[in-house]
Amino acid sequence: MAAGVGALARSYLAKATEGEVADADVMGGQVDIGTLSRAALILNLEKRGLSTEGSKVALRDRLVDWVTKKYDFDSADVATAQVQASRDAAKEESGSVYVCGVNHRGQLGLGDTEPREQFECVPALMGRAVDAVFAGPDFAMAVTEDRYVYAWGGGGQAALGTRQPQPQRATPARAPVLEGPAAAAETVRGWRERHAAAAAEQGVAPYSFSPRESLRRPASTDFLAPRIVDKLRGEGVVAVGIGVNHCIALSDGGDMFAWGTGRHGQLGTGKFDDAAEPELVESLASERVAAIALGHSHTVAVTADGVPFAWGRADQGCLGLGTTARLGAAGRYAALFPSPTALPSLAGRLAVRQVACGPTHTIALVSGDAPVWSWGDGSGGKLGHGDLAGRIEPEPIQSFLGEVVLQVAAGTWHSACIVEQSPFVGAGILYTWGTGLSGQLGVGSVSKALEPRPVYGFIDRGHSVKFVACGSHHNAALTHDSQLFTWGSNKYGCLGAEVVDEFAAYPQKVWAFDVIFDGVGRGTPRSVAVGREFTVVACFPYAGPSEQEVIEAEQAEALAAKAAAEASPPGSAASGMGGGLDLPWSRELRTRGSAVSFADETERPARDGHSPDSPGSAFSGIGVGGRMPGRSLFGSSRRDKACVRNLKMKVVAAYLLAVLGGNETPTEADVSKILAAAGAEADAEAVERLFKAVAEQDLSKVLDAGMKKLVKIGGGGAAAPAGGAAAAAAVEEEEEEEEEEESVAAGGMFGGSDDSSS
Known part of the structure; x- marks a missing residue:
C-alpha cells in the first residue's frame, strides 16, 4: 500500500513539507505524501475541509483520495475543453463570419464592445452557412443559406427588428394637419406647441417625430451578439438593405419587409409611422x-x-x-x-x-x-x-x-463601379470618383475626382475586381479569384490589413483568409460589407490543406530543392534554385501559433501604404498584364501547354521524392498520394506514362542522362566565351535540336515521348 501511495503521490506534490501544502504543489509536484508528518497531514486535511479523525494511515489515504479525485476532475475539464475546441474548429471551418474595426455599439457581434484590429470569428455565426452580410453605420445583418436573418449592434437602439413593440399607456396625440398658406408659415416651435396642446386636451402623451423614439429600449446587452429576426422566419429573405435608421428585407418571392424609423416615409408604407419589427x-x-x-x-x-x-x-x-x-x-x-x-x-x-x-x-x-x-x-x-x-x-x-458595367456602389462621399475587362467574365476594372480624404478613392494622393478614375492598384497586380463595397471612410473589394482587398481609413484597424499608417491610399491585400490561423482553417471570402469603420466578411467552408499537410509540403519543397542542388553541377542554374515543387500553398502561409508569415515576400502588400508600383515597393516592376510570382494571371482554370508540362514535372518530382524518402520502388498510388498532399492534380494518365518510362531502368543512370540533357539545353550557369565565329556557328547548328529537346524535357528525360499528350 505504501509503495503504491508513494508512486501516486509523487506525481502531485512539489516537495515534502511539514507545513501547509499549496494546491498547486499538490497538483503539480512529485513528492511522496507518505513523507508528511501527522501534523502536516492534519493541517492539509483541515485546509481542504476534510475529516482529521483516525490514524496516520487513514489520514494519508484520505488525502491521497482527495488528490486523485481532484486530478481526475481537472483532467475531465481539460478533456472537455479539448473536445469543445475541436468542435468549434470544425464549425468555424465549415463556414463562418469574421469582423474587425470599431465596436463601441456592439457592431462586431462578439459579445463585447472592444475594437478589433485583426479579423476575428463571430462565435454565434460559426457553421451557420452565412450566404451574405450587410452593414449599416453601427449595426450589421447576415442572411444564411437557409434564409434566416441575423442582426446585431447599434447599441440596442438600431433598427434590428428583433424585439416586440413596447406597450404604450395611451395613443400619442396628433394635432390636425395644416394645409395651404398656414402650413407653409408654421414654424417648428409652432408645430410642437399645437401638438402639445392637443395632447393636453386629450390627456395623453404628445406625438414625437424623434428619429428613434419608437425604437428606444431598456438597457440590455442582447444586441452584442447576432440574434435571429423572428418576424422574417420562413419568408425566404435573400437580401437586406440597411439605411441609417431603417431596413428593408427582400424575399425570393419579390416581397419587401420594412422596419425602423418612418418619419420621412422611407418605409414605403404610405405613412410616417415607425415600425419596431418587419412589416x-x-x-x-x-x-x-x-x-x-x-x-x-x-x-x-x-x-x-x-x-x-x-x-x-x-x-x-x-x-x-x-x-x-x-x-x-x-x-x-x-x-x-x-x-x-x-x-x-x-x-x-x-x-x-x-x-x-x-x-x-x-x-x-x-x-x-x-x-x-x-x-x-x-x-x-x-x-x-x-x-x-x-x-x-x-x-x-x-x-x-x-x-459593359457589372456593378455600381455608393459611399457617403464617393461612388464606384466595375467595368468588365477581357479576358475575365464577371470581373473587370474598378473605377472610383468623388471625395476621399481618407484614401477612399484608392488612387494615391488624389482626394477628389469629379469624374471616374481607374484604380491602378488592382491593374498593376494583374487582378480583376468582381465586387466592391463602399462605406463612409473605407472600402473593400473581392477580386476574380476571391482575394479580399481593403483601403481608406484604418481607424480601429477596420481594414484588417497590414497597414502601419492611419489610412491606406491604395488597395491592400488582406491575408486573413484562405489560410490556417491558430490551427483553424479560414475559408475563401464569399461576401463582404463595410460600415462606419468596421468590416464584416462571410466565408465559404475551408477547403485547403490541414496544418500538418502544410508542414509536410514545406518539408517536401525543401527536400526537392536540396536534391536539385546536390544533383546539379557546381555553378549551374539548378544548383542555386530556391525551390523544387511549385506547391500552391507553399508561398501562401506558414503557421506558427497566431503569427502568420509568408515565404514569398514579393507577394506582401506595401506596408507603408505607398503605391504598389512605386520604386522599392513589393510590386515594383509588375505592369499591366503581369503576374504575381507563382500565380497565373488567368486563374487556375486556364490550361495551356506550359501548365501541362508543369504538371508532368510535378509527377516526376513526386516520383523522385518517394525514392529519396527511402521507397526504392514506389507505386502509382504512392506518387498520387504525394501529388494530392502537394495540392496538385493526380493525372492518372501522366502517372501511368511515367511508370512505363522508368520500367526496368536504373534510376541513377536515368538521372545522369537527364542531367546531361539539362546542361545541353542551357541549364548550366557558366557564361559562354565572348565573340568567335565558331561559337556562333555552333549555336546555329544546335538550334533545331534544342527546340526538340526542350519539348521533351519533362517526359523524354526518362526515355518516353510527349507527342501523345502535348
Whole structure:
C-alpha cells in the first residue's frame, strides 16, 4: 500500500513539507505524501475541509483520495475543453463570419464592445452557412443559406427588428394637419406647441417625430451578439438593405419587409409611422421586386421588369423624380414621398438592373449604351458628372458610354463601379470618383475626382475586381479569384490589413483568409460589407490543406530543392534554385501559433501604404498584364501547354521524392498520394506514362542522362566565351535540336515521348 501511495503521490506534490501544502504543489509536484508528518497531514486535511479523525494511515489515504479525485476532475475539464475546441474548429471551418474595426455599439457581434484590429470569428455565426452580410453605420445583418436573418449592434437602439413593440399607456396625440398658406408659415416651435396642446386636451402623451423614439429600449446587452429576426422566419429573405435608421428585407418571392424609423416615409408604407419589427410593404404587392438600396432617409427599389421606384425624403433630389415637392402636400410633408413612386425619366424607357444609394445620392446600372446613371446630392463630385452640382433626375455618366458595367456602389462621399475587362467574365476594372480624404478613392494622393478614375492598384497586380463595397471612410473589394482587398481609413484597424499608417491610399491585400490561423482553417471570402469603420466578411467552408499537410509540403519543397542542388553541377542554374515543387500553398502561409508569415515576400502588400508600383515597393516592376510570382494571371482554370508540362514535372518530382524518402520502388498510388498532399492534380494518365518510362531502368543512370540533357539545353550557369565565329556557328547548328529537346524535357528525360499528350 505504501509503495503504491508513494508512486501516486509523487506525481502531485512539489516537495515534502511539514507545513501547509499549496494546491498547486499538490497538483503539480512529485513528492511522496507518505513523507508528511501527522501534523502536516492534519493541517492539509483541515485546509481542504476534510475529516482529521483516525490514524496516520487513514489520514494519508484520505488525502491521497482527495488528490486523485481532484486530478481526475481537472483532467475531465481539460478533456472537455479539448473536445469543445475541436468542435468549434470544425464549425468555424465549415463556414463562418469574421469582423474587425470599431465596436463601441456592439457592431462586431462578439459579445463585447472592444475594437478589433485583426479579423476575428463571430462565435454565434460559426457553421451557420452565412450566404451574405450587410452593414449599416453601427449595426450589421447576415442572411444564411437557409434564409434566416441575423442582426446585431447599434447599441440596442438600431433598427434590428428583433424585439416586440413596447406597450404604450395611451395613443400619442396628433394635432390636425395644416394645409395651404398656414402650413407653409408654421414654424417648428409652432408645430410642437399645437401638438402639445392637443395632447393636453386629450390627456395623453404628445406625438414625437424623434428619429428613434419608437425604437428606444431598456438597457440590455442582447444586441452584442447576432440574434435571429423572428418576424422574417420562413419568408425566404435573400437580401437586406440597411439605411441609417431603417431596413428593408427582400424575399425570393419579390416581397419587401420594412422596419425602423418612418418619419420621412422611407418605409414605403404610405405613412410616417415607425415600425419596431418587419412589416410587409403592400404598396408594391403587385410587383416583383428584384433589387433594393437604402440611403439616409430614402429608398429605391427595382422590379423584375427593370422599373425603378423611389420613396422617402426628396429635398436633395435623391429620389430622381424630377421634383422635390409632393403634389398636394405642404409644410414638412411637401418633400416627403411615403409611397413608392416610379421614376418618370427611366420607367418605360430603360431597364434598370441594379441600384446603390449613398446617404443623399443614388447610382443606377441600366441596360443600354449609357449603363451608369446618377442623381441626388452632387457635393464632392460623387455623381461623376465632372462638377459639384446636384441632379433631381437621373443623368448618364458620360465616362461609361459604350462600356459593359457589372456593378455600381455608393459611399457617403464617393461612388464606384466595375467595368468588365477581357479576358475575365464577371470581373473587370474598378473605377472610383468623388471625395476621399481618407484614401477612399484608392488612387494615391488624389482626394477628389469629379469624374471616374481607374484604380491602378488592382491593374498593376494583374487582378480583376468582381465586387466592391463602399462605406463612409473605407472600402473593400473581392477580386476574380476571391482575394479580399481593403483601403481608406484604418481607424480601429477596420481594414484588417497590414497597414502601419492611419489610412491606406491604395488597395491592400488582406491575408486573413484562405489560410490556417491558430490551427483553424479560414475559408475563401464569399461576401463582404463595410460600415462606419468596421468590416464584416462571410466565408465559404475551408477547403485547403490541414496544418500538418502544410508542414509536410514545406518539408517536401525543401527536400526537392536540396536534391536539385546536390544533383546539379557546381555553378549551374539548378544548383542555386530556391525551390523544387511549385506547391500552391507553399508561398501562401506558414503557421506558427497566431503569427502568420509568408515565404514569398514579393507577394506582401506595401506596408507603408505607398503605391504598389512605386520604386522599392513589393510590386515594383509588375505592369499591366503581369503576374504575381507563382500565380497565373488567368486563374487556375486556364490550361495551356506550359501548365501541362508543369504538371508532368510535378509527377516526376513526386516520383523522385518517394525514392529519396527511402521507397526504392514506389507505386502509382504512392506518387498520387504525394501529388494530392502537394495540392496538385493526380493525372492518372501522366502517372501511368511515367511508370512505363522508368520500367526496368536504373534510376541513377536515368538521372545522369537527364542531367546531361539539362546542361545541353542551357541549364548550366557558366557564361559562354565572348565573340568567335565558331561559337556562333555552333549555336546555329544546335538550334533545331534544342527546340526538340526542350519539348521533351519533362517526359523524354526518362526515355518516353510527349507527342501523345502535348
